[in-house]
Amino acid sequence: xxxxxxxxxxxxxxxxxxxxxxxxxxxxxxxxxxxxxxxxxxxxxxxxxxxxxxxxxxxxxxxxxxxxxxxxxxxxxxxxxxxxxxxxxxxxxxxxxxxxxxxxxxxxxxxxxxxxxxxxxxxxxxxxxxxxxxxxxxxxxxxxxxxxxxxxxxxxxxxxxxxxxxxxxxxxxxxx
Amino acid sequence: xxxxxxxxxxxxxxxxxxxxxxxxxxxxxxxxxxxxxxxxxxxxxxxxxxxxxxxxxxxxxxxxxxxxxxxxxxxxxxxxxxxxxxxxxxxxxxxxxxxxxxxxxxxxxxxxxxxxxxxxxxxxxxxxxxxx
Numbered sequence: 001x002x003x004x005x006x007x008x009x010x011x012x013x014x015x016x017x018x019x020x021x022x023x024x025x026x027x028x029x030x031x032x033x034x035x036x037x038x039x040x041x042x043x044x045x046x047x048x049x050x051x052x053x054x055x056x057x058x059x060x061x062x063x064x065x066x067x068x069x070x071x072x073x074x075x076x077x078x079x080x081x082x083x084x085x086x087x088x089x090x091x092x093x094x095x096x097x098x099x100x101x102x103x104x105x106x107x108x109x110x111x112x113x114x115x116x117x118x119x120x121x122x123x124x125x126x127x128x129x130x131x132x133x134x135x136x137x138x139x140x141x142x143x144x145x146x147x148x149x150x151x152x153x154x155x156x157x158x159x160x161x162x163x164x165x166x167x168x169x170x171x172x173x174x175x176x
Numbered sequence: 177x178x179x180x181x182x183x184x185x186x187x188x189x190x191x192x193x194x195x196x197x198x199x200x201x202x203x204x205x206x207x208x209x210x211x212x213x214x215x216x217x218x219x220x221x222x223x224x225x226x227x228x229x230x231x232x233x234x235x236x237x238x239x240x241x242x243x244x245x246x247x248x249x250x251x252x253x254x255x256x257x258x259x260x261x262x263x264x265x266x267x268x269x270x271x272x273x274x275x276x277x278x279x280x281x282x283x284x285x286x287x288x289x290x291x292x293x294x295x296x297x298x299x300x301x302x303x304x305x306x307x308x
Binding site: 028032033073075079101102105108112122125126127130131133134136137139140143 | 179182183190193194197198200201204217265267268270271277279280284285287288293
């Protein structure tokens with residue numbers, strides 16, 4: 001069982017890395033720093049509901065560290081990490097109240113948390129208080145992108161369960 | 177039925193959030209059209225102040241970051257923008273020229289931002305920059 005879980009988590013981490021790398025190749029559609037689809041969060045969200053918090057956190061941190069090494073981008077690492085951690089804190093609390101059929105809403109909260117974390121990091125690094133005006137813009141962007149990634153995660157997980165690829169796990173009992 | 181109700185409830189919450197954000201942006205944008213002063217801020221320090229209304233001939237400035245990156249800023253009458261950057265994504269260049277203080281231009285890798293301040297809140301912005 002343990003080996004199976006490690007293998008499963010490796011696949012999820014691999015998927016998250018591929019999604020992240022492919023998304024990084026797409027030129028930004030909206031020319032505003034911080035506006036990004038964030039498709040790799042689909043994996044984080046699914047892991048949270050399939051395996052649990054600890055596993056989701058592990059995959060999140062490993063994905064951020066590895067993808068930053070692959071991209072060789074230390075600035076990106078700082079922003080990914082601050083955004084990812086704030087986002088993780090928020091969704092791990094909200095997922096207690098919202099179950100699998102409300103993953104799209106959990107995802108939006110996570111995306112908003114991600115952007116708040118990034119702005120906090122930007123304020124810290126650039127020491128320019130005017131950057132706070134990015135917050136309303138990034139909240140609007142987070143609602144849209146978070147809805148999209150959350151819906152993708154929700155539909156994918158639903159199909160996986162239907163096909164019995166993912167059996168209910170101990171973490172699942174909380175949501176039964 | 178319960179499911180639809182719940183989804184509707186959360187949709188309303190998020191729509192409200194979007195409306196509040198738009199309102200904040202709109203209110204923030206209001207006092208824009210008076211005197212325009214641009215500040216170029218690097219690592220929290222105002223390194224250059226430009227009165228955009230007094231720019232007769234457009235000119236360019238080269239800013240070198242501590243990490244070795246560089247940005248080229250172009251000032252024109254009433255507007256300012258970054259026209260060249262060493263970073264890979266070039267979001268600051270794509271953001272184009274700004275004419276008001278709604279959204280500053282920012283280059284995250286080079287820790288550079290270009291902010292337009294109004295005369296009435298210029299004092300706050302300047303002292304804010306100095307105290308840091």
